[in-house]
Amino acid sequence: MKPGLNLCFLGFGNVSRTLVRLLADRETELRDRHGITYRVTGIASRRLGWIANPSGLDPTAVRGAGFPARAKPEAKSNSLTFTTAQNVREWLAAARADVLFEATSLDVQTGQPAVDHIRAALEHGAHAITANKGPIVHAYRELRDLAAKQGKRFLFESTVMDGVPIFSLFDQLPAIHLQGFHGIVNSTTNVILSEMEQGLSFDEALKKAQALGIAETDATHDIDGWDAAVKTAALITVLMDVPIRLEEIAREGIRDLTPQALRNARRDGWPFKLVCRAKREGDRVKASVAPEKVLATSPMAKISGTSSYIYFETDIFPGLAITEENPGLYATAYGMLADFLRVSSAAK
Amino acid sequence: MKPGLNLCFLGFGNVSRTLVRLLADRETELRDRHGITYRVTGIASRRLGWIANPSGLDPTAVRGAGFPARAKPEAKSNSLTFTTAQNVREWLAAARADVLFEATSLDVQTGQPAVDHIRAALEHGAHAITANKGPIVHAYRELRDLAAKQGKRFLFESTVMDGVPIFSLFDQLPAIHLQGFHGIVNSTTNVILSEMEQGLSFDEALKKAQALGIAETDATHDIDGWDAAVKTAALITVLMDVPIRLEEIAREGIRDLTPQALRNARRDGWPFKLVCRAKREGDRVKASVAPEKVLATSPMAKISGTSSYIYFETDIFPGLAITEENPGLYATAYGMLADFLRVSSAAK
Numbered sequence: 001m002k003p004g005l006n007l008c009f010l011g012f013g014n015v016s017r018t019l020v021r022l023l024a025d026r027e028t029e030l031r032d033r034h035g036i037t038y039r040v041t042g043i044a045s046r047r048l049g050w051i052a053n054p055s056g057l058d059p060t061a062v063r064g065a066g067f068p069a070r071a072k073p074e075a076k077s078n079s080l081t082f083t084t085a086q087n088v089r090e091w092l093a094a095a096r097a098d099v100l101f102e103a104t105s106l107d108v109q110t111g112q113p114a115v116d117h118i119r120a121a122l123e124h125g126a127h128a129i130t131a132n133k134g135p136i137v138h139a140y141r142e143l144r145d146l147a148a149k150q151g152k153r154f155l156f157e158s159t160v161m162d163g164v165p166i167f168s169l170f171d172q173l174p175a176i177h178l179q180g181f182h183g184i185v186n187s188t189t190n191v192i193l194s195e196m197e198q199g200l201s202f203d204e205a206l207k208k209a210q211a212l213g214i215a216e217t218d219a220t221h222d223i224d225g226w227d228a229a230v231k232t233a234a235l236i237t238v239l240m241d242v243p244i245r246l247e248e249i250a251r252e253g254i255r256d257l258t259p260q261a262l263r264n265a266r267r268d269g270w271p272f273k274l275v276c277r278a279k280r281e282g283d284r285v286k287a288s289v290a291p292e293k294v295l296a297t298s299p300m301a302k303i304s305g306t307s308s309y310i311y312f313e314t315d316i317f318p319g320l321a322i323t324e325e326n327p328g329l330y331a332t333a334y335g336m337l338a339d340f341l342r343v344s345s346a347a348k
Numbered sequence: 349m350k351p352g353l354n355l356c357f358l359g360f361g362n363v364s365r366t367l368v369r370l371l372a373d374r375e376t377e378l379r380d381r382h383g384i385t386y387r388v389t390g391i392a393s394r395r396l397g398w399i400a401n402p403s404g405l406d407p408t409a410v411r412g413a414g415f416p417a418r419a420k421p422e423a424k425s426n427s428l429t430f431t432t433a434q435n436v437r438e439w440l441a442a443a444r445a446d447v448l449f450e451a452t453s454l455d456v457q458t459g460q461p462a463v464d465h466i467r468a469a470l471e472h473g474a475h476a477i478t479a480n481k482g483p484i485v486h487a488y489r490e491l492r493d494l495a496a497k498q499g500k501r502f503l504f505e506s507t508v509m510d511g512v513p514i515f516s517l518f519d520q521l522p523a524i525h526l527q528g529f530h531g532i533v534n535s536t537t538n539v540i541l542s543e544m545e546q547g548l549s550f551d552e553a554l555k556k557a558q559a560l561g562i563a564e565t566d567a568t569h570d571i572d573g574w575d576a577a578v579k580t581a582a583l584i585t586v587l588m589d590v591p592i593r594l595e596e597i598a599r600e601g602i603r604d605l606t607p608q609a610l611r612n613a614r615r616d617g618w619p620f621k622l623v624c625r626a627k628r629e630g631d632r633v634k635a636s637v638a639p640e641k642v643l644a645t646s647p648m649a650k651i652s653g654t655s656s657y658i659y660f661e662t663d664i665f666p667g668l669a670i671t672e673e674n675p676g677l678y679a680t681a682y683g684m685l686a687d688f689l690r691v692s693s694a695a696k
Contacts, residue, residue, distance in 0.1 A: 026523050034522065164668060165520040172516035174382065174689040175374050176682070297645065299671070307667075316682045318674050319655075320512060323647070325667030334524070334664045341522040 005344065006054065008042035008097040008126070010088070010117055011104035015131050015158070016043075017066050018333035019101060020059050026337070036344045042095030050085035052094035057082050088117055092124040099343060101336055102130040108226050108246065111138030118143055118154065127152045127343040129336050133159040136234040137246060155339035160185060160231045161308050162327045163335025168342075169322070170239050176314050178240050180279035183310035184303045185231045188215040188222035189254050189274040193291075194304055196259045197266045214306060224253035225274065225289040232276040232287050235310075240278070242285045250288040257291055269296040273303070299323070353692065356390035356400075356445040356474070357407065358436070358465055359452035363479050363506070364391075365414050366681035367449060368407050374685070384692045390443030398433035400442035405430050436465050440472040447691060449684055450478040456574050456594065459486030466502065470494045475691040477684050479506045484582040485594060503687035508533060508579045509656050510675045511683025516690075517670070518587050524662050526588050528627035531658035532651045533579045536563040536570035537602050537622040541639075542652055544607045545614045562654060572601035573622065573637040580624040580635050583658075588626070590633045598636040605639055617644040621651070647671070 007023075009016045023030075023038070030036045039056035048064055051057070060067040062082075085091035092100065100121035104114050111134030118135050121128040122143065135143060136156055147154035160166050170178070184190060188209050195205035206223070209215035221227045229251045236244045254274055265272050270293035278287040294300045299321060303309045311321040324331075355371075357364045371378075371386070378384045387404035396412055399405070408415040410430075433439035440448065448469035452462050459482030466483050469476040470491065483491060484504055495502035508514050518526070532538055536557050543553035554571070557563035569575045577599045584592045602622055613620050618641035626635040642648045647669060651657045659669040672679075 029523055162665075164665065165517065168520035169513065169517055172513040172520065172686065174686055175377055176686075297650075299647065299650070302645075302647070316676055316678050317510075317512065317672060318676055319671070321669075321671040321673070323667070323669040323671070324665060325669070328664055328666055330664050338520065338522055338524075 004037040004039055005098040006041040006096050007038050007099050007101065007340075008044070008052075008092065008095050009040065009059065009101045009103070010042075010044045011102065011132075012043055012045035012048060012059075012065055013103065013105070015103045015332050015336070016101060017059075018330060019103075019336050022330050022333045022337055023340075030341075034341060034344065036341070038099075042091055042097060044088075044091055050087065050091035050094075051082045052085055052091055053082040054094065054096045088120045089124065092121060092126060097121065097124060097126040099127045099129065099340060101340075102128060102132055102135075103336075104132055106132055106134050106221065106227075106230065108134070108221065108230060111135050115139045115143070119146065122146045122150050122152055122154065125150060125152065127155070129153075129155050129339040129343070131156070131158045131332060131336060133230045133234050136237055137230055140234075140237045141243065153339075153343045155342060156234075157339050158332045158335025159234055161310065161322070161324055162331035163333070163338060164322060164324050164331075165335075165338065166235070166310065166322065167238055168338075173314070176316050178280075179313045179315065180277070180285075181235065181310055181312045182275060182277045182300075183308070184273055184300055185276055185308050185310065186222055186225075186228040186274055187306040187308065188219055189225075189228070190303065190307070191215070191305055192223070193254060193257070193262060193272055193274070196257070197262045197271065199259065199263075201259060202255075223255060225251045228274060228276050228289040232278060232289055236278050236285050236287060240280065240285055242280075242283070244285055244287065248287070250290065252288075252290040254291055265293055266296070270294065271296055271301055273300050275300065352385040352387055353446040354389040354402065354444050355386050355447050355449065355688075356392070356440065356443050357388070357449045357451070358390075358392045359450065359480075360391055360393035360396060360407075360413055361451065361453075363451045363680050363684070364449060365407075366678060367451075367684050370678050370681050370685055378689075382689060382692065384689070386447075390439055390445060392436075392439055398435065398439035398442075399430045400433055400439055401430040402442065402444045436468045437472065440469060440474060445469065445472060445474040447475045447477065447688060449688075450476060450480055450483075451684075452480055454480055454482050454569065454575075454578065456482070456569065456578060459483050463487045463491070466491055467494065470498050470500055470502065473498060473500065475501045475503070477687040477691070478502075478504050479680060479684060480504075481507045481578045481582050484585055485578055488582075488585045489591065501687075501691045503690060504582075505687050506680045506683025507582055509658065509670070509672055510679035511681070511686060512670060512672050512679075513683075513686065514583070514658065514670065515586055516686075521662070524664050526628075527661045527663065528625070528633075529583065529658055529660045530623060530625045530648075531656070532621055532648055533624055533656050533658065534570055534573075534576040534622055535654040535656065536567055537573075537576070538651065538655070539563070539653055540571070541602060541605070541610060541620055541622065544605070545610045545619065547607065547611075549607060550603075571603060573599045576622060576624050576637040580626060580637055584626050584633050584635060588628060588633055590628075590631070592633055592635065596635070598638065600638040602639055613641055614644070618642065619644055619649055621648050623648065
């Protein structure tokens with residue numbers, strides 16, 4: 001049995017809360033099958049501040065952490081006492097963090113403050129696991145090299161296609177050459193396009209996606225193709241080992257598509273999808289995110305709702321495609337759990 | 349740089365010869381990017397006998413090894429001299445084997461002699477990499493445990509879906525629970541069914557598949573569903589951790605399907621495919637291989653020629669599907685190369 005690991009959560013929205021539940025759900029399995037024990041020693045968010053207790057705390061008992069209030073808290077006494085730090089470095093130190101789960105929201109243009117959080121964690125000597133795509137696009141090589149120097153891991157499996165192990169799959173494809181890929185990686189636009197084909201207006205379709213909990217209150221990032229472009233950039237940066245700036249990706253969102261155009265396209269057998277594409281051209285990669293008409297019988301046309309799809313072109317496998325159908329509630333949080341198991345087995 | 353590894357090839361048909369070419373093709377990349385150097389110190393087959401030279405030999409210069417004869421052999425002198433051993437254990441010792449590539453042909457009922465070869469390699473202290481499904485179905489737990497005891501690896505990524513990293517993918521899905529799967533994993537029957545839909549008789553379609561190099565001279569194993577059943581058993585044994593005997597898999601081949609029935613089914617929008625299925629039921633797994641009518645617009649209906657497809661049902665991802673389209677010539681051999689890179693990095 002390895003010594004218990006101290007886990008810290010930064011950004012305490014849906015993904016982090018689901019991860020806390022998933023960790024609790026799998027606690028016995030992690031201990032008995034993987035020899036991993038842990039305790040939560042820090043949680044932090046804009047609302048909560050920097051909460052730490054190196055002896056462990058129960059996130060579900062912290063007021064304002066987003067869990068249902070308990071009539072009779074069952075938590076151990078020390079789990080309700082904590083200190084409050086002033087900044088991320090103080091907090092990591094106070095919590096004696098072994099693993100940081102970073103799940104703050106994406107800043108497309110700078111990747112901040114997530115980049116600073118991950119840098120601080122690695123410098124502190126913790127593994128850094130993020131659900132935030134920004135740091136990959138804005139600081140992948142720096143953070144990767146820093147992690148290597150520190151003997152820690154920087155992992156981000158939940159950033160693309162929920163927790164499907166896309167990045168890890170390519171760790172299992174050594175000495176293969178990725179020439180390009182195409183696919184559908186943004187759920188919000190996929191749901192909106194389907195609903196508009198069924199007759200809803202853009203605004204109605206967006207409201208429905210929001211009501212389903214798929215689209216955020218500010219869905220601009222999805223609708224204008226930013227989310228898909230950032231994911232495309234992350235895949236290119238990591239899997240093709242070619243750094244690419246966001247502005248190099250030709251980007252077009254779905255705002256200009258009318259319900260009429262969508263219905264006509266579907267009727268003609270060539271429905272619209274928001275497609276991301278990347279193709280190696282010499283030392284560079286040409287990439288785009290744009291609505292495309294795809295043949296109704298093609299795999300991309302079948303990707304509905306929250307499902308996603310990526311088709312990879314490699315020298316060995318001309319076409320290797322991954323489809324994720326109807327991800328469950330736990331899918332994104334699972335990606336972080338799987339990263340946690342990776343760092344834990346590396347920490348043996 | 350790690351010390352050069354001694355590689356031995358047992359069974360020297362198409363897969364092994366392609367692997368020799370692929371290794372030569374990637375030699376610089378393996379050395380410069382992965383720090384791996386190697387030499388071939390043994391090749392063996394029924395025809396060649398047990399050939400070994402611990403100083404290295406050039407398989408492409410060995411007469412009868414299946415490579416084009418050379419007008420002027422460029423090989424170093426010692427690579428054309430070798431000793432001949434009497435059996436697999438003597439041979440592994442004479443070749444000072446670090447890695448065995450086992451690619452003898454499948455014996456469905458016993459898994460032999462591949463099981464003995466792998467056991468001998470692990471006991472000798474070599475890693476064992478096989479393209480043969482027999483040992484997984486007949487001796488998986490024994491060989492896995494023997495490998496662990498010896499501190500060596502027993503890997504078999506090329507046995508299902510050519511070299512697509514199916515088994516390795518699940519190494520990257522820790523603490524996930526696989527409930528079942530379905531898919532198309534046998535190329536010969538897939539090609540024959542397509543050709544028969546186009547109007548060929550069964551015999552003509554089989555001859556065409558043989559002429560294309562897809563079906564073997566004796567295609568009974570494919571046609572009667574044995575190949576698909578063995579692959580299904582391998583997936584169940586390894587990924588669901590439930591040992592299953594071949595006779596527990598309900599198995600039906602494609603012999604009874606007439607061109608007329610196939611054409612009618614395709615015309616009605618429900619073409620026939622040879623589908624493998626597995627489903628967890630309590631502590632056991634229920635499994636089958638049989639021709640099934642599938643909806644023409646479903647993913648399985650789109651799997652044509654040598655392509656293959658598996659849809660996995662897990663607790664986190666209700667549907668996670670892998671499609672391999674038109675595998676290249678190197679696909680199966682690549683699976684063994686990737687296993688080689690796995691054992692080499694483990695041997696650091």
